[in-house]
Amino acid sequence: MSLPAPPTLARAVGNRVPFAEKLFEEIRSESVDIAGVTRPAWSARDQAAADILGDAAKALGLEVAFDAAGNLWCTLPGADRGAPRVLTGSHLDSVPTGGHFDGLAGAVAGLVALAAFRDLGVEPPCDLTAMGIRGEESVWYGIAYVGSRLAVGSLPRDDLDRLRRGDTGRTLAEHMAEVGIDVDALRASSQPTITQENTRAFLELHIEQGPVLVGEGLPVGIPTTIRGNVRFPYARCTGSYGHSGATPRAYREDALLAVVELVRDLDQYWIDQEAAGVPDTVFTVGKLYTDPKHHAMTKFPGRCDFTLNFGGTSEAFLDACRERTLARAAEIGAARRVSFDLGECVGSMPTHLDPGLRKLLADTADALEIPHREFATVGHDASIFARAGIPAAMVLVRNADGSHNPDEKMELADFAAGVQVLAAAMSSLAV
Ligand SMILES: [Zn+2]
The missing domain is CATH 3.30.70.360 (Alpha-Beta Plaits)
Structure with missing residues (x-):
């Protein structure tokens, strides 16, 4: 079947909002803290989040795998398995007593987009993959973007044994081994799993962590640059x-x-x-x-x-x-x-997001009549992919009361609008 028209895909995304809500609630129950949620990277809690998403993806008939670093990959196979894939996703971990949607919204968004493609019986020309990325906040180790940097090969492998949890002194490698990662294999795998050759684009949906979209009454933002x-x-x-x-x-x-x-x-x-x-x-x-x-x-x-x-x-x-x-x-x-x-x-240094992808996202939002604007944002995994030479862009979703705190609020209707833009852009990129 050929790729669906954006309004058809948008309807399919809308129908999957209850699926997203169930995933958010299941994962929340595995990571509640005295306030908000706590999901440290490479802990039982972010592993539980990855397993819940992975099980849901399997139930949808998607291919499910973990890469050497423990990042979750859920893939809707394309007609040409060798063609560069379209990648989406965001991080599974959180700061201590943080908000539930920081990162997780983007990981769930990718799966919701793939569910919509699946519901429409689409076989895309190339693989479409939704990732749950480990260790973006990485609060235990004092260094950010660990999972995405391992995936693109920009983290020295020595760091696995050098980075230690501030309070206990245990290494990143020890924690990885505890959640089932083959650390010897990871140490030996110097080749990146995500490259310019095998990846056409990386799109990340994330809640906005500032007040702009709430202030201007817009559901969706498209970042220009990561400051x-x-x-x-x-x-x-x-x-x-x-x-x-x-x-x-x-x-x-x-x-x-x-x-x-x-x-x-x-x-x-x-x-x-x-x-x-x-x-x-x-x-x-x-x-x-x-x-x-x-x-x-x-x-x-x-x-x-x-x-x-x-x-x-x-x-x-x-x-x-x-x-x-x-x-x-x-x-x-x-x-x-x-x-x-x-x-x-x-x-x-600032990281400029891909102008072509930004235009695609803006045109897609216009076509779906979803109000939006462009502005600069803060550090996200997308910057790591962009610095590795992979065209990258983002969709921000309106969120009240900031982020990295238990008060963050994202309405599911705004989440759905963001995923509609994301899914339609993925569809346009799948050639
Ligand atoms: Zn985040």
């Missing part, structure tokens, strides 16, 4: 403590007011850059604190610790933020008789 960032996680200013009432300005070495001046300067820089038309920029001071062992209302602080976190889609903006921070810290430190030690500067 890069420049971060100073361990910045410190050192001066000296002194009596608040007894010390005139000329004698003060006040660390806190120096940090406040730096932060105010960087905030103004952000405002000015935005006004000058630099798009998609963010700036956050997530921590700023004095030492509770020494601070008091009647002392000016001799030490202030803080973090700086710039994000953006422009490499030039991120470079300029780093340079300005270093230069202004030196100037303010000299003027205020304090010293800044900004510590290690870390970050990642």
Whole structure:
């Protein structure tokens, strides 16, 4: 049978909403915590999520397999098994006491799309695969995107024994072995399972983790770029403590007011850059604190610790933020008789999602009369596939109350709209 028209496929997706709801509830029951859900990567809990999805896929008559890293693959076989496949999926793991739909929505979405193709009796020209990806949050090991990086071959195999769980010291390899992964085989398999040659495109559906779609009353967003960032996680200013009432300005070495001046300067820089038309920029001071062992209302602080976190889609903006921070810290430190030690500067470059796929998703949403808009997003597995040279794009679904918390909310009607766009785009790509 030829591929279905988008409205036909959209109806089939709509009919599968109860199937999605049942999967969400079954998986939730395996991962509830005191608040929200906790599904650490390569634990019994994300394994349970993978097994529930895998069993549902088998019941649909799909091919089900786990790759060497334990990522779940559910495939609707195509007429030409050798043709590059169309891949979708997202992560199965969560942060501690996190939201249920972060990642899981995209893993379930892929299966719902394949169920709709199955219901219509479609044999696509190429394989269509829905993945449940392991270790995107990977909170135990302090490094993100482990499952997708193993799949595209961009994680050194030494990391399996080097990465240790922060609280217990047990290695990633030990946890993988516990959920049935053949770690020796994984160590020996240096070849990527997902390549430019065998994969036509990777599409990831994910809940929006910010307020834009709720704010603008839109069910679906199409990200342009995954923001890069420049971060100073361990910045410190050192001066000296002194009596608040007894010390005139000329004698003060006040660390806190120096940090406040730096932060105010960087905030103004952000405002000015935005006004000058630099798009998609963010700036956050997530921590700023004095030492509770020494601070008091009647002392000016001799030490202030803080973090700086710039994000953006422009490499030039991120470079300029780093340079300005270093230069202004030196100037303010000299003027205020304090010293800044900004510590290690870390970050990642922005990842631009595939323009052709973005246009396909936008045109598909238009054809289905699903309101949408484009904007930049944060890090997701899609960035790992894009960096491996595989055309990648995303569909974001409206979600109230943020993410990485138990309050996140996604309406199933919005989920269905997102999967309708996803499934129709997969159908267009299957040639
Ligand atoms: Zn996520």
